[in-house]
Amino acid sequence: MIGRHLLATMxxxxxxxxxxxxxxxxxxxxxLLASAAAAVAPHGAWLPPWVAALGLALLxxxxxxxxxxxxxxxxxLLLALALAGAVGVRAEFGHFFGKDPGLAVLVxxxxxxxxxxxxxxxxxxxxxxxxxxxxxxxxxDQSLPTAALALAGTLLALAALVALADPxxxxxxxxxxxxxxxxxxIPFMLVLFVLFPRVQGPLWGLPADAFSARSxxxxxxxxxxxxxxxxxxxxxxxxxxxGAPPPPAERYxxxxxxxxxxxxxxxxxxxxxxDAPYYTPTGPRLDYxxxxxxxxxxxxxxxxxxxxxQPALRHTSDLRTLxxxxxxxxxxxxxSAYPATPVGVDETAAVLAAATRLPxxxxxxxxxxxxxxxxGARDHGEVxxxxxxxxxxxxxxxxxxxxxxxxxxxxxxxxxxxxxxCEHFASTFAVLMRAAGVPTRIVTxxxxxxxxxxxxxxxxxxxxxxxxxxxxxxxxxxxxxxxxALAAPQRIESGIAWALTDNAELPLxxxxxxxxxxxxxxxxxxxxxxxxxxxxxxxxxxxxxxxxRLGLGSGALAARVAALATAALVLFGxxxxxxxxxxxxxxxxxxxxxxxxxxxxxxxAAREPWQGPLDYAAHLARxxxxxxxxxREICQTYARLHYGPHPPDEDxxxxxxxxxxxxxx
Amino acid sequence: xxxxxxxxxLEAASRIILGKERELRLALACLIARGHLLIEDxxxxxxxxxxxxxxxxMGLQFQRIQFTSDLLPADILGVSIFDRETSAFRFHPGxxxxxxxxxxxxxxxxxxxxxxxLEAMEERQVTADGQTHALPEPFFVIATQNPAHQIGxxxxxxxxxxxxxxxxxxxxxxxxxxRALLMGEDRRALLERQPAVxxxxxxxxxxxxxxxxxxxxxxxxxxxxxxxxxxxxxxxAGGLSPRAGLGLxxxxxxxxxxxxxxxxxxxxxxxxxxxxxxxxxxxxADGRSPPPETLMRLVQAVTLG
Numbered sequence: 001m002i003g004r005h006l007l008a009t010m011x012x013x014x015x016x017x018x019x020x021x022x023x024x025x026x027x028x029x030x031x032l033l034a035s036a037a038a039a040v041a042p043h044g045a046w047l048p049p050w051v052a053a054l055g056l057a058l059l060x061x062x063x064x065x066x067x068x069x070x071x072x073x074x075x076x077l078l079l080a081l082a083l084a085g086a087v088g089v090r091a092e093f094g095h096f097f098g099k100d101p102g103l104a105v106l107v108x109x110x111x112x113x114x115x116x117x118x119x120x121x122x123x124x125x126x127x128x129x130x131x132x133x134x135x136x137x138x139x140x141d142q143s144l145p146t147a148a149l150a151l152a153g154t155l156l157a158l159a160a161l162v163a164l165a166d167p168x169x170x171x172x173x174x175x176x177x178x179x180x181x182x183x184x185x186i187p188f189m190l191v192l193f194v195l196f197p198r199v200q201g202p203l204w205g206l207p208a209d210a211f212s213a214r215s216x217x218x219x220x221x222x223x224x225x226x227x228x229x230x231x232x233x234x235x236x237x238x239x240x241x242x243g244a245p246p247p248p249a250e251r252y253x254x255x256x257x258x259x260x261x262x263x264x265x266x267x268x269x270x271x272x273x274x275d276a277p278y279y280t281p282t283g284p285r286l287d288y289x290x291x292x293x294x295x296x297x298x299x300x301x302x303x304x305x306x307x308x309x310q311p312a313l314r315h316t317s318d319l320r321t322l323x324x325x326x327x328x329x330x331x332x333x334x335x336s337a338y339p340a341t342p343v344g345v346d347e348t349a350a351v352l353a354a355a356t357r358l359p360x361x362x363x364x365x366x367x368x369x370x371x372x373x374x375x376g377a378r379d380h381g382e383v384x385x386x387x388x389x390x391x392x393x394x395x396x397x398x399x400x401x402x403x404x405x406x407x408x409x410x411x412x413x414x415x416x417x418x419x420x421x422c423e424h425f426a427s428t429f430a431v432l433m434r435a436a437g438v439p440t441r442i443v444t445x446x447x448x449x450x451x452x453x454x455x456x457x458x459x460x461x462x463x464x465x466x467x468x469x470x471x472x473x474x475x476x477x478x479x480x481x482x483x484x485a486l487a488a489p490q491r492i493e494s495g496i497a498w499a500l501t502d503n504a505e506l507p508l509x510x511x512x513x514x515x516x517x518x519x520x521x522x523x524x525x526x527x528x529x530x531x532x533x534x535x536x537x538x539x540x541x542x543x544x545x546x547x548x549r550l551g552l553g554s555g556a557l558a559a560r561v562a563a564l565a566t567a568a569l570v571l572f573g574x575x576x577x578x579x580x581x582x583x584x585x586x587x588x589x590x591x592x593x594x595x596x597x598x599x600x601x602x603x604x605a606a607r608e609p610w611q612g613p614l615d616y617a618a619h620l621a622r623x624x625x626x627x628x629x630x631x632r633e634i635c636q637t638y639a640r641l642h643y644g645p646h647p648p649d650e651d652x653x654x655x656x657x658x659x660x661x662x663x664x665x
Numbered sequence: 666x667x668x669x670x671x672x673x674x675l676e677a678a679s680r681i682i683l684g685k686e687r688e689l690r691l692a693l694a695c696l697i698a699r700g701h702l703l704i705e706d707x708x709x710x711x712x713x714x715x716x717x718x719x720x721x722x723m724g725l726q727f728q729r730i731q732f733t734s735d736l737l738p739a740d741i742l743g744v745s746i747f748d749r750e751t752s753a754f755r756f757h758p759g760x761x762x763x764x765x766x767x768x769x770x771x772x773x774x775x776x777x778x779x780x781x782x783l784e785a786m787e788e789r790q791v792t793a794d795g796q797t798h799a800l801p802e803p804f805f806v807i808a809t810q811n812p813a814h815q816i817g818x819x820x821x822x823x824x825x826x827x828x829x830x831x832x833x834x835x836x837x838x839x840x841x842x843x844r845a846l847l848m849g850e851d852r853r854a855l856l857e858r859q860p861a862v863x864x865x866x867x868x869x870x871x872x873x874x875x876x877x878x879x880x881x882x883x884x885x886x887x888x889x890x891x892x893x894x895x896x897x898x899x900x901x902a903g904g905l906s907p908r909a910g911l912g913l914x915x916x917x918x919x920x921x922x923x924x925x926x927x928x929x930x931x932x933x934x935x936x937x938x939x940x941x942x943x944x945x946x947x948x949x950a951d952g953r954s955p956p957p958e959t960l961m962r963l964v965q966a967v968t969l970g
Contacts, residue, residue: 610964610967610968611969612932614932615935639930643883643930643931645927
């Protein structure tokens with residue numbers, strides 16, 4: 001008996017539920033669709049194009065139905081669409097497991113769910129799906145713009161929920177309520193962020209391509225390989241110096257060292273590794289913090305020449321710095337540099353021999369030129385001076401678009417084309433020096449970097465990739481020579497944008513004449529950097545440090561849970577107290593009236609708390625006889641708006657205007 | 666426009682009753698709010714004239730009942746008398762069957778007689794010998810009471826006073842009005858010559874128009890705050906009843922209508938409040954009805970929006 005009654009009640013309740021929201025109302029639907037579009041659109045960047053397009057098309061269909069007020073499509077059609085979508089996803093990915101197929105299915109399901117939305121329950125399910133898709137954005141990308149997108153999407157989803165609870169309300173009111181809710185959630189988010197145990201390593205299912213090498217540098221170099229990078233404004237790393245950074249001409253960030261030359265390409269050769277540098281650092285020291293973007297290699301392009309570091313780093317015999325593992329996540333290193341240190345003074349004979357080897361019959365004209373230049377020279381230093389003088393006299397042209405070179409690149413560059421990028425200069429110089437018998441090798445890395453005036457970080461981009469040469473001189477060791485500086489000293493002094501005669505070759509962001517754009521970019525990059533350092537860089541270690549500093553000891557689970565609970569309770573208490581003590585929300589008319597009364601009180605005619613608007617008008621007229629008419633109008637308008645039958649919005653604006661026109665100081 | 670009738674009426678009335686515009690307006694508001702009026706004053710200030718004027722100007726049937734200690738309920742309501750020809754009792758309506766009744770010195774009658782009238786006022790019908798007789802529409806009672814001579818009177822109990830919507834005092838005329846009164850024609854003669862300026866139907870229109878007047882939520886809040894203040898104030902023994910609240914709102918509506926507005930303002934409520942509250946509240950100290958200053962103080966203690 002009771003059971004039957006209960007069942008009847010439940011049925012009645014369900015009927016009531018669907019009856020109270022017969023179908024999606026226009027205001028609710030708009031919010032819901034906006035929220036869904038904001039959730040689906042960003043996934044378009046990595047989902048298969050047809051999935052994103054179909055998902056958005058389903059939303060558009062729903063929008064058309066909503067605006068026409070038509071009935072939802074038949075359930076059978078939706079079922080068929082769902083099956084077709086599932087088959088498509090299976091065909092695309094080959095399976096249903098993992099993040100990408102899952103997201104694809106979710107995007108399609110969201111569109112289908114909204115198409116069959118009839119009851120309030122369906123709207124809630126739709127909002128939940130939207131929120132999940134917002135969360136899933138972070139599985140793909142965790143940058144600041146993504147966070148902003150997710151925040152905006154969450155706001156829209158909340159607005160849809162608010163619209164569901166208050167179908168008659170006004171859209172702006174819904175958005176305001178949603179924003180308040182979101183703002184109230186932020187303290188809880190911060191507490192969870194700071195105190196909730198951090199997960200070691202990247203989030204589950206971070207895209208595999210995050211680990212693919214994106215660095216411009218590689219361990220081979222052929223003509224044209226670096227000039228491609230000149231076009232990329234992507235950030236390679238950032239350096240924050242403790243004192244003043246070195247002058248631009250001293251900023252050489254050492255990457256792969258290339259010793260073996262096959263006549264056309266330069267290759268790296270294996271080198272020994274050790275925990276300490278192969279030299280004794282001397283001279284002035286620069287301390288800095290290097291934040292390097294992931295490139296999936298172990299290279300750490302450090303400022304020449306790094307001093308001993310934390311045990312986490314390795315040093316090679318060709319003077320490079322390596323990380324222990326390939327850099328698959330943005331990493332931070334505390335480094336020091338000794339720019340004046342002599343290096344490789346006691347270089348081994350094998351290394352020196354390898355650094356003078358040239359393949360037979362390659363670049364014959366250059367070899368002949370070098371032999372002519374070296375004839376009669378007293379030592380290698382003099383050869384170096386003569387080669388430099390000769391190169392300078394040639395007036396070679398520095399350009400991002402060098403002509404293609406054939407089998408003897410050095411010959412063609414020196415004698416025919418005379419136009420090249422840094423790798424042409426470095427490679428040709430090295431060929432000449434080796435032909436003259438001087439041990440020489442190519443060093444690639446980055447040169448320069450731009451100071452971001454906003455956060456005082458030196459930003460090094462892929463476009464700062466550079467190749468230079470190193471010459472071994474008796475008693476001095478390896479000496480850096482940058483042949484590019486002979487043709488384009490600005491490249492070294494000021495950066496690539498100033499060295500190229502024709503700016504149009506560069507992408508917009510790198511051009512020298514776009515000052516305002518650069519300043520905007522500085523700000524943006526400083527914000528991104530702060531995000532990376534403080535949000536994404538909040539690792540388990542840093543959390544432990546912070547907890548220890550907060551006096552939570554080793555951060556044992558019980559202590560953390562207690563801290564979380566305490567913080568949440570304090571926040572709840574604070575919010576509750578705020579909501580209780582906050583004065584009740586007043587309507588716009590009342591706000592206008594109270595501000596008017598306050599203004600009049602300041603003008604010496606305060607309203608008694610019990611005084612009605614008409615009484616007050618009479619009182620005001622006695623205090624300001626010159627404005628009797630205007631004052632009476634204001635009071636009468638207010639009385640009509642506040643106590644009269646439903647005021648239209650124009651009248652509220654009229655009251656605002658009347659008050660604004662009043663000239664009483 | 667219904668309030669045009671009202672204005673014409675007030676204008677005509679103030680030509681006969683000099684210097685009492687406000688009291689006339691209150692009386693008319695009471696009439697429009699379908700309430701009954703209690704006038705408390707010494708004799709000779711024009712209470713009877715006021716009732717006469719209102720009846721005359723609106724073309725209402727008028728009856729005056731002088732209350733004395735030997736007046737019986739049947740003297741007011743009427744009696745059933747056996748009719749030989751039809752061999753049945755026939756009801757002979759008493760003076761209460763008029764549209765406007767002046768119950769003069771109501772506190773001189775016995776409580777039994779008083780309550781007979783007061784019940785008729787509330788029910789707007791008379792029941793005699795098991796038969797119910799409807800009173801005419803509109804039905805309006807103006808009762809007078811002399812506060813000065815209380816010997817041999819039966820003061821109206823609180824429950825009965827609550828049946829009167831408003832209590833007003835006429836008071837002495839100001840010197841200028843009194844001079845005009847002394848120099849001018851006899852008021853009765855003036856009244857005799859005065860034709861009706863509106864009809865009972867107009868009055869019903871006014872009553873309906875007043876009921877349609879808009880009352881905003883903030884105004885209801887304000888009335889509640891006022892009622893709450895009377896109930897919580899230590900100055901009074903007991904506060905205003907919900908019926909008093911309803912009466913206050915109805916009277917404020919009528920007042921707003923007379924002012925030509927389509928909505929009620931706090932000022933209307935504040936104007937009517939002393940007249941609604943004076944005969945319903947009693948000072949905690951001595952049980953007397955509160956003086957106007959006390960009521961004004963109460964109004965000023967209630968914050969508005």
